[in-house]
Structures are given as C-alpha cells and as structure tokens.
Amino acid sequence: MKKIHETRLKIRGELEAPPALRRFGSGWISGVLGFMFGVGGLLLVISFRAPTLFSMPEARGLEGNTWFRLGLRVLLLAAFGLSALSLALRPGKILGTCGISATLLAAMLGGSRATGVVPNGTSVYFGLDWFVLNVLFTGLLFIPIESIFPRKEDQPIFREEWREDLFYYLVSSLMVQVLTYLTFAPAKSILAVTSLAQLRTWVGALPFVVQFVAIMFLTDLVQYWVHRAFHRVPWLWKFHAVHHSARSMDWMAGARMHFLEIFALRSMTVIPMYVLGFSDTAMHSYIFLVYLYSTFVHANLGWRFPVVERFLVTPRFHHWHHGIEAEAIDVNFSIHFPLFDRLFGTYFLPQDRWPSGYGIEGHPVPQGYVAQFKYPFAESKAAATMPTEVPR
Numbered sequence: 372m373k374k375i376h377e378t379r380l381k382i383r384g385e386l387e388a389p390p391a392l393r394r395f396g397s398g399w400i401s402g403v404l405g406f407m408f409g410v411g412g413l414l415l416v417i418s419f420r421a422p423t424l425f426s427m428p429e430a431r432g433l434e435g436n437t438w439f440r441l442g443l444r445v446l447l448l449a450a451f452g453l454s455a456l457s458l459a460l461r462p463g464k465i466l467g468t469c470g471i472s473a474t475l476l477a478a479m480l481g482g483s484r485a486t487g488v489v490p491n492g493t494s495v496y497f498g499l500d501w502f503v504l505n506v507l508f509t510g511l512l513f514i515p516i517e518s519i520f521p522r523k524e525d526q527p528i529f530r531e532e533w534r535e536d537l538f539y540y541l542v543s544s545l546m547v548q549v550l551t552y553l554t555f556a557p558a559k560s561i562l563a564v565t566s567l568a569q570l571r572t573w574v575g576a577l578p579f580v581v582q583f584v585a586i587m588f589l590t591d592l593v594q595y596w597v598h599r600a601f602h603r604v605p606w607l608w609k610f611h612a613v614h615h616s617a618r619s620m621d622w623m624a625g626a627r628m629h630f631l632e633i634f635a636l637r638s639m640t641v642i643p644m645y646v647l648g649f650s651d652t653a654m655h656s657y658i659f660l661v662y663l664y665s666t667f668v669h670a671n672l673g674w675r676f677p678v679v680e681r682f683l684v685t686p687r688f689h690h691w692h693h694g695i696e697a698e699a700i701d702v703n704f705s706i707h708f709p710l711f712d713r714l715f716g717t718y719f720l721p722q723d724r725w726p727s728g729y730g731i732e733g734h735p736v737p738q739g740y741v742a743q744f745k746y747p748f749a750e751s752k753a754a755a756t757m758p759t760e761v762p763r
Contacts, residue, residue: 378465378469381463381465382406382465382466382469383534385399385402385463385465385466386403386466386529387527387529390527393527396460397460397461398456398457398458398459398460398461398467399457399461399466401453401454401456401457401460401467402453402454402457402461402466402467402470403466403528404449404450404453405449405450405451405452405453405454405455405456405457405466405467405470405471406450406454406466406467406469406470406473407450407507407510408446408447408449408450408453408470408474409447409450409451409454409469409470409471409472409473409474409477410469410470410473411446411450411503411506411507412443412446412447412450412473412474412477413473413474413476413477413480414499414500414502414503415443415446415477415500415503416443416477416480416481416482416483416485417480417499418499418500418503419434419481419485419486419487420480420481420485420486420487420488420489421487421488421489421491422434422487423487423490423491423496424489424491424495424496424497425496425497425498425499425500426496426498426499426500427496427498427500427501427547427548428496430498430500430501430504433500434486434487440483440484441483443482443483444482444483447474447477447478447482447483450470450471450473450474451470451471451474451475453470454466454467454468454469454470454471454474455467455471457470458471495548496548497545497546497547497548498544498545498546498547498548499544499545501544501547502540502541502544502545505540505544506537506540509622509663509666510622513621513622513666513667513670514528514622516670516672517621517622517670517671517672520672520673520674521671521672521673522620522671522672522673522686522690522725523619523671526619526621526671530619530621531618531619532617532618532619532738533623535627535738535739535740535743536617536623536624536626536627537623537626538740539623539626539627539628539740540623540626542630542740543626543628543630543633546630550633550634550637553634553637553638554634554637554638554641555638555641555645556638557638557639557641557642558638558641558642558645558646559645561642561646562645562646565646567646567647567648570647570648571646571647571648572648573648574647574648574649575648575649575650579650579652579653579656582649582650582653583653583656583657585649586643586644586649586653586654586657587657587660587707587708588707588708589643589644589647590640590643590644590657590661590706590707591705591706591707591708591711592711593639593640593642593643594636594639594640594704594705594706595704595705595706595711595712595715597635597636597639597640598636598704598706599701599704599715599717601632601636602701602704603701606747609746609747609748610629610631610632610635610747611629611632612731612735612736612746612747613627613628613629613632613736613743613746613747614627614628614629614632615693615730615731615736616730616731616734616736616743617693617729617730618728618729618730618734619671619729620669620670620671620686620690620693620729621669621670621671622666622669622670622671624669624693625665625666625668625669627743629743629744629747630744631747644657661706664684664706664707665706667686668684668685668686668688668689668690668706669686669689669693670686672686673725674686675687680709680720681709682708682709682710683707683708683709684703684705684706684707684708684709687720687725688703688705688709688720689703690725690726690729691703691719691720691721691725691726692704693726693729693730694726694727694728694729695726695727695728695729695730695731695732696726696727696728698719699719699726701717702717702718702719703717703718703719703720704717
C-alpha cells in the first residue's frame, strides 16, 4: 500500500509539474498523452472482457464494430509509442513507465481483440466504457482549444482540484444506469396517470428542427426555475454549493455536481420533452447537444461573441454565474437562452468584463468527493450559509 501511495504521488507530481518542466521537448506532453491513452485503452479492454458489467447497453454494439476495434488498436499503439518517447526524453520515468505498463496489461487481456469472458448474473451495469469515451472525447476536443484560446493563460491543464472533478466524471459515468432510471421516473409516473396520446402523436410528427428548438426552449424554461430554486431555497443551496465551489473554470468544472442535484435537475428537465412525446431522435440529439454545451460554457475560453451572446448563453455569460464578486450572486440562470434572465430580472453581463475569480465567498465547501457529498447534510453554520442577493 505504501508503494502504491508513493507511485500515486509521483504520478500526481509529474502531471502537476511546473511550467519549466512542461515545455515542448521535455517529454511531459508525450508522457501525459501516453499515460492517459494507456489507462483509457486498458479500461476499454476491461469493459470488453466484462461487457454486461462494465459497458452501457447502448455502447455494446461497438464491440463488434471493426472501426471501433481499429481505433482502440491505434489508441494502444499511440500510448506505447508516446510513453516510450517520454522515457527517452524525460528524467522522471513514472509517466512513461505507467503508460507502457497499462498498454502491456491491456495487450495481455486481449487488446483490441478482447472478447467477453466475465458473466454478469444481474441486470446491473456500470458505465466504465462511457467514462473513458466521455473523458477522451471532451478532453481531446477542449484541451487544445483551451490551450490556444485561454481565458486565464496561467491556468494549467491539471489545475487545482482537477482530481475531484475527474472523479465526478467517473462517478456519474459508472452510475449512469441508476441516474437514467431516476431521471426518467417522474416523467414516466406522469404518463402513467395522464392520457396525452393525441398530443404526443402530434408533437412526435413535427419536423426535427421544430422539435429540437422546442426542446431547447422548454427544458431551458424548466431548468431556469429549478436552477433558481437551488439558489434561493436554503436546503437546496447546500447541494448546489458543491457545484459553485469550483475555483477554476474549464472543461471539467461542469462535472462537479452533487449526485442528488443531478437527479433533481435532470428529472425535472426531462419531463417536458418525454411527457410531450418528442421523438427519440430529437431527444437524443438534444441530450448530446446539452452535454457538449455544458462543457463549452464552463470552459476556460476567452472567446467573445458580441452578437451571439445576446441570444445564446456563452462562456462569459455563464462564468459570471460562477463569479465570486457580489454582483455575480444569483444571476444568469439560463442554460441556453439569456432571454429568460432578461424576462425575470436576473440578467447580468457587463461589457468587456469577466469575473475576477470563481467559487463561494469564504470557500466553505471542503475538498474531496466524499467530503463534498456529505457537505449538504452537515449541521454547521458554514453549510447553511447562502449568498445574499444583490438588488438590481
């Protein structure tokens, strides 16, 4: 255990290395990529070996997809090559060693040709493959963009509290089955006692674009008021404070959300699009959009959208929602359309300004996933403190 702890500390130290040790040619970039690709490839192989336990039903079809298998092989080869390059360039060998070790272990388990051998006697599954695909997709998409167009130029990729937020990704991915069941339970209960067959048939027959825009509008309206309630109702704020405790904004920050808040927020926003009978294509397209959109508005991006931000939520708009200034308290609740904040008096977007910092005054929320999960249930003055609304 002591050796594992020491290895973990060495890996963390290398990932969080100072700028002077991360420069191009130092072996840091290749070491990080090799380590991440190796671990990601290993976890995908494990999900192949036990698909009914570690794979989402929607993703199990990928196991027989030739192109996906080829992609996994390329990922493992890249992991091995980049890790070897890091070993050659970098004085510290921990990233390269761990990357190659993960790759070799994945190869021993079958690599891209791995097949299922571990049966699952229950209907329970954990989305290990979803976690890997989720992190690889968003990370490879947003890390380069944030590096080229950063809002805060001195913010490293592995910034403060990155491990907590990555763990939030892991938990929400592994518990995808439970979250999906809880999310749709209220909407299904409404349909069980309400007859809306004609309305659902009519809505489901609308053109795709009309359905898609309608879903955006309706879910944003519902989420606006749910979101606002989480700020103004004291016992709800305890849960939402976990999300606002992030002191840095980037592509991982949006994942920090208490498990019970995820259930409450998703179950309420799912009601209009599921109960009204929007098509599966429209709903799935919207879910993919909002997944990317949430990552985008939390990202460490300095892009300005002078015209677009009047009509759609942008990173600057949402960053002000997370701002630590007094004037940023209880503003900008919308997820898609600032129109709702304008209508209900919570719009705030000063010209050419960004927040000076992020988080909650005094930073009462502790660090670490377990401590943050317990935080809303703590009987303490700090846990009950709510932000004071600033008159506008």
